Amino acid sequence: MRKKLMAANWKMYKTPDQTRDFFRNFLPLVSGQTRDEIVVCPPFLDLPAAIESAKGSNVAIGAQNVHWKEEGAFTGETSAAQLLAIGVTHVVVGHSERRQYFGETDDTVNLRLKTALEAGLTPICCVGEVLEEREAGMTDDVLRRQCVRAFHAISAKKAAKLVVAYEPVWAIGTGKTATPEIAAEAHAVIRYEAGKIFGEEFAAQLRILYGGSVKPENASALMAQEEIDGALVGGASLDPKSLAAIVKY
Numbered sequence: 481m482r483k484k485l486m487a488a489n490w491k492m493y494k495t496p497d498q499t500r501d502f503f504r505n506f507l508p509l510v511s512g513q514t515r516d517e518i519v520v521c522p523p524f525l526d527l528p529a530a531i532e533s534a535k536g537s538n539v540a541i542g543a544q545n546v547h548w549k550e551e552g553a554f555t556g557e558t559s560a561a562q563l564l565a566i567g568v569t570h571v572v573v574g575h576s577e578r579r580q581y582f583g584e585t586d587d588t589v590n591l592r593l594k595t596a597l598e599a600g601l602t603p604i605c606c607v608g609e610v611l612e613e614r615e616a617g618m619t620d621d622v623l624r625r626q627c628v629r630a631f632h633a634i635s636a637k638k639a640a641k642l643v644v645a646y647e648p649v650w651a652i653g654t655g656k657t658a659t660p661e662i663a664a665e666a667h668a669v670i671r672y673e674a675g676k677i678f679g680e681e682f683a684a685q686l687r688i689l690y691g692g693s694v695k696p697e698n699a700s701a702l703m704a705q706e707e708i709d710g711a712l713v714g715g716a717s718l719d720p721k722s723l724a725a726i727v728k729y
């Protein structure tokens with residue numbers, strides 16, 4: 481049985497004060513929830529406030545990106561050691577918004593993933609097709625390519641903590657959720673590909689999250705799919721009640 485991971489991606493929302501407010505309201509709502517893992521990924525600036533607020537709770541804190549170098553002249557970037565030093569345990573890698581707007585490629589995703597795994601962070605590696613690719617019947621090819629390149633030259637042993645998130649780009653922030661069946665189909669493609677790369681045993685325990693307009697209203701139908709091992713929630717994770725409802729699907 482794969483333990484589900486319910487993850488929040490706040491993107492570029494909230495200040496440190498708003499972060500503290502969120503946790504003050506959110507933690508009591510999910511205090512008994514041990515069925516699944518819970519992770520909140522706020523902007524870098526809010527990480528210390530989030531870590532301090534969530535200390536001793538059942539909620540872990542993740543970053544939204546990590547650089548692959550140990551240190552150096554890389555203005556605007558953050559290293560794995562810097563994240564670990566303040567208590568970050570998870571990191572989102574290769575989000576479609578990084579790919580779309582900030583020049584992230586399959587190769588840089590691979591570098592970030594390797595570094596995160598080496599450092600002992602739990603990476604949530606995002607893959608997913610854009611609308612034109614889906615309409616052209618290319619979804620499976622795109623997912624295969626993204627997985628092959630992202631996982632390049634990583635051993636199954638090193639990849640032990642890997643989590644993948646399937647986020648169809650056409651479903652992000654659009655209110656259009658992939659149906660549970662569409663998501664499950666894509667997850668099966670990812671799992672099959674992971675099996676070819678890392679071995680079937682690894683693939684059987686790999687957690688694959690779904691992301692894209694996950695809301696309290698659709699969470700339980702999505703989570704009922706055997707292929708879906710959790711959620712990566714954007715917009716609906718900003719409100720404590722809404723994220724708690726999703727966590728409790």
Ligand code: 13P
Pocket residue numbers: 489575647651652653654655691692693694712713714715716
């Ligand atoms: P929304 O839940 O706002 O569609 O965002 C999904 C996402 O990109 C999570 O990483």
